[in-house]
């Protein structure tokens with residue numbers, strides 16, 4: 503009888519180990535299971551050369567429910583949900599048992615590799631080549647735009663390498679040395695100390711958005727954040743920045759460019775449990791996507807990708823009306839969760855439009871898609 507119970511206990515322990523492996527991934531004999539497999543499931547070679555202009559919109563913290571609640575509140579559908587290719591992306595980093603962070607996802611987007619939380623285009627001190635470096639080497643212009651501070655993770659992963667997102671000066675120095683053609687974001691006080699170095703690397707430097715001359719070769723636009731004192735012009739909204747970025751790229755790189763445009767404040771407002779400002783930012787994010795589409799819809803070489811890095815706030819939405827949204831607390835958590843986040847893709851090119859994209863892809867696949875589209 504004792505033997506029988508021993509075998510039952512053994513089976514339960516085995517089953518538990520297998521479940522943990524399947525759900526979280528563990529390292530066995532140096533091979534990290536599950537999470538790395540996610541990044542090796544698909545290749546997107548069939549999209550090769552499908553576009554010469556790609557715009558990647560990243561809604562930081564934007565899960566499905568953020569979109570649904572904003573649609574209910576503003577009583578309209580978000581424009582980007584009309585894009586034909588739709589599905590979800592998995593967001594896990596290599597940190598088992600931790601919810602993901604913006605640095606690891608930004609690195610997955612920029613390099614196609616899974617890393618640990620806080621690593622910026624770097625894995626265990628080894629720098630990982632990012633898509634910006636590849637694109638610049640084949641003559642494609644790159645622009646990076648955010649409502650957030652310019653050294654924040656999404657922009658940093660496309661323009662620098664460091665072992666920890668907190669190494670701000672390392673990020674800034676790398677950004678100045680990078681081949682990125684356009685930076686637009688906040689952080690005026692942090693970047694002002696580097697103004698001479700920025701100018702020395704061929705950038706035109708602006709603290710005032712309305713003064714930007716888009717015919718300049720390289721632009722560093724760094725504005726007051728909304729949190730900073732409003733003594734000068736604060737950072738313009740994302741739709742305004744997006745228009746400037748597209749005009750700059752169309753002027754300087756009419757044959758091909760890659761733009762990353764991030765709304766960092768969907769995440770920030772959820773951390774602050776401020777659903778109303780979250781919806782305001784998401785609404786403006788949608789406007790930026792629509793403006794980009796309207797501006798470029800006659801160009802068959804354009805692809806627009808809308809996605810998120812992770813979900814923030816454990817937002818609970820079950821069909822509540824505008825009145826109910828006004829009176830209820832739908833943000834349930836002050837951090838990031840591990841749920842899959844949506845993707846929406848528009849291809850101007852009819853030939854690639856006929857392909858079926860998998861419904862659930864990995865965050866590393868965003869890199870593969872962008873790279874394939876812009877490769878010859």
Ligand SMILES: [Zn+2]
Nearest residue numbers: 769770773814
């Ligand atoms: Zn966050």
